[in-house]
Amino acid sequence: MKWLLYLAGLTLVIAAGTWWGGWWTVPVAAALFGAWRAHARDATLTAMLAAACAWGGLLLYDASRGPVGRLTHLFGAIFHMSDATLLILTVAYAALLAAAAAACARGLRRLVTPA
């Protein structure tokens, strides 16, 4: 239950950060979370999922406001790949940024302040 709260909270922070700040807030928020929750085993996974959920949610919002389906189809044609690839890549990129940042920050924190 607590984990879900962390996940939801971080998802909101990343979504808001992306909206108001930009893509770079994803690794920043994830790193802060990783450092804060350095001794939780699932901090990296939480950050990764939160980023994926945040950007996935923003994509859903985009889809509710415009023809995202048409856009994915277009990207498929432009980049010679399947229609959904760029959608998946978007979510995966956020997850990678967050996971790497959280893992790095968590590791550093654990090096500095061992349990």
Added chain:
Amino acid sequence: MNEAARVTKVMTRASQVAVVLLSGAMLAGAVYIGARPIGRVPALGPFLDPAHGVWAVARTAELPRTASLRMAGLTDSVAVRYDDRGVPHIFAHNETDLMRALGFVVARDRLFQMELQTRAVAGTLSELVGAATLEADREARAQGLAWGALRKWRAIPDTAESHRLVTAYSDGVNAYLAQMTRDDVPLEYRLLGATPQAWKPEYTYFLLARMSLTLSWNDEELRRAGLEALVGARAADALFPVNAPIQEPIQPVPGRRAPRFAGGVLPPPAPHDSARLVVAEAFERAAESPTIAALRGTGEVAVGSNNWAVAPQRAAAGRALLSGDPHLQLTLPSIWYEVHLQVPGVIDTYGVTIPGGPIIPIGFNRSMAWTATNTGADVLDYYAETVDDRRHPTQYLLDGAWKPLERRIEEYRGRSGRVLRTDTIYHTHRGPMLRAGGQWLSRRWTALEISDEGEALHLADKARSVDEFMTVMGRYVGPAQNFLTADTLGHIAIRSTGFYPIRPATVRGDHITDGTKSANDWQGYWPVERYPQAKDPAQGYLASNNQQPKDPVVDPSYMGSNWPSPFRAMRINALLRADSAVTPDAMRRYQTDPVSAQTELFLPAMLDAVARAAAAGVADTFAIRGAALLREWDGRFTADNERAVLYDAAMAELTQRTWDELRGATNVRRGPTPGATILAELMRDPTSPWWDVRSTPARETRDSVLVVSLGTAYRTVAQRYGPPGPRWKWSGIRTATINHMLRLPGLGRTKIPMTSGRGTLSPSDGDGAHGASWRFVVELAPDVRAWGTYPGGQSGNPVSERYDDRLTSWRAGTLDTLRFPRRAADLPAPRFSLTLRPER
């Protein structure tokens, strides 16, 4: 601490360091590709960002239903109401505000297109797209397009109305840029990792220069030099004649009710002049331009505009009718943007603008309508110059004295700002020079002369009658156009309008001229009265289709050479002669009429030749089968037709075989090909030496070439599409291709079936990338009614519904009703509305 614990601790620490290093490396990599573009891949962070990155393009696909903004410089509020077709109707209180609003509105829908077209003229595409466009940039700067446009702009006094309006338009574009959010950045910029540039007033003149390049660039001299080396001057004169062998002129000849066949016997080809051929081929290479080929197409029938007007006495409703059908390169977004501009008591005009230009070059107002086809006059001459140094000239010889050359240093930059290359362009008093085959040539072109086309076109938008239109357009320089007008008073008129140079009697415009004598320079321009023109002719209609404007019997003055074949003119004239109660719907139908006057000239001869060969027992079975199929053909290039493909292939074969002399000794040279009218002229001489195919030992005649052409065509078509059947359907073969301006796959539309063929009113050729760019019909009733469509849509956003929503009507040959409200309130339920207010 015991040893085991210490080891465990060290191991743990080592694994933690490893995790940090590994995740740090991953983070660094992810951030790097997020922040920096790699090759052609944009920086992934801002690109993929679902809030403001490329996905925002979906959210901004449609305009906000209502919006209200303050704009600097406005003196009063402006109401913009978009109708159900996405056409903005702009209601302002003065013209300066109107132009500001127009700039804003067009930029809102077509920003990337505006920048790309501007850069194509300025020769700065490489700064946006990268080194791949360097050669296009070099070509543009060598042509002097931006150089000439800047000269024009700087010569316009600040007090001139055109200066004021163009500046206001520019302010409007920049006002849009200033209020644009990250989400509004068009898709193309995101893919290129670029940001929009500020707009400058002179860019409007850049776009006019681009129209001149499309419509009045003429390097016949260079191509002709090669042709003369191949077949001799007499034959070259006959193959690319000053006067078309079939005369169906724009300016009607009183009493004539049919085309005049004026051709003679073609002189035989002379032997190749190998020494001249080397230089001539270098000239031809200099004339080869991928940009011009893309803009105009390469085949004879690729681009062919039409217009015609019917006087009240031949219209069913007793009102003058006008049809406009300019053909151009087809692109998405479309070259045109539809708009209605209104300032009460000053202007109330509907039509199409070129994004970036604050004028409506084709359209209508409450009193009249106007449209244009290209005149294609020769307004560009080449001069062979003598210079002091062949590699690095500083002076050129004129009247026995050395004159200094002007130098223009052109620097080309890539996307990073790095200099990719530097060129030096030399100028004589005539214009920019080019070097080909060791020879320096200078170029004089009306498009580079100081003039203000914007002013004439702007005044024309407000004209209230045919006469007023013609008066204000008297000052229009170019590109020369066959402007056709009709008004609510029932008048119709046409004039091939533009500046035509007066050359010395010894100078031929289609030959390279000796540049060492100033006596060879242009001596002025024709007076307007001499232009080809007609008003309210007795025949009750007027039409133009790019053909030679005046029959040389009426006026032998040189206007140009190698005119497009007049088959479209013959067809529309035949239709209009036959119809004494024309309706707007008939005008619409004629625009995509599937019959070709060309077919009537060639097909019977082809069938007769096969019949004679069959009777003599010398026809091959493929030709006999082909002839049997073509006898069943109704001669129509309709989508479901299964015979047009065979005729088309036979004509391609016939052209290829007949003009084999023009391919040079290697048989691979890509020289110019005479028009189909010359082929028609040759058809009357069955034993001409031109029929002989040099690669065969036999001596061919017209009939044998016709038979072999049809037989080969049958074999080719059967190999490609199988036996005669549904796969021969014209809809699967003759298709239109509408590429995106960056040729990005997915953003263009391909394989669009066309009702078009060789010589039809809506011709198409090659890759089908050229065609009708804006079809419209206007009925000049007291309440003007109009219908129109173009191949695309109003929005430049590829995921907008308004990106290509008109393609359906365009391909079907139907037209939408154009709304022309007198007041903003008269537009029921606007699709979007925008109110622009002055800043407080």
